[in-house]
Amino acid sequence: MDCLFCKIFQGQIPSKKVYEDENVFAFEDIHPLAKTHILFIHKKHTTNVNGLSTIHVGQVFTAIKNWTSGQKIEKEGFRVVTNTGPDAGQTVFHAHFHVLGGEKLGGFGK
Secondary structure: OOOHHHHHHHOOOOEEEEEEEOOOOEOOOOOOOEEEEEEEEEEOOOOOOHHHHHHHHHEEEEEHHEEEEEEEEHHEEEEOOOOOHHHHHOOOOOOOEEEEEEOOOOOOOO
């Protein structure tokens, strides 16, 4: 498979890993859109979030909870975003979730 994110969690491409368990891998985004910008991926390859089962989505969100719990980002707040399809801004076609924070975020919810 020629998937960038699969190669990253398999160690074929270097990354700045911040979290890993048996199902989920998380690493720093190389083009951050916030002071903290982490990508969480399920190790089961699916093209987008619609390919993930509810169990897999739950595993990713449990990983996000585990990683953010007790950290400064949890107290200040963070945003979780996923893009599905090119028109929504998806550029890597392996389902992933952006965790953004570490600063005041604009855009949504104003």
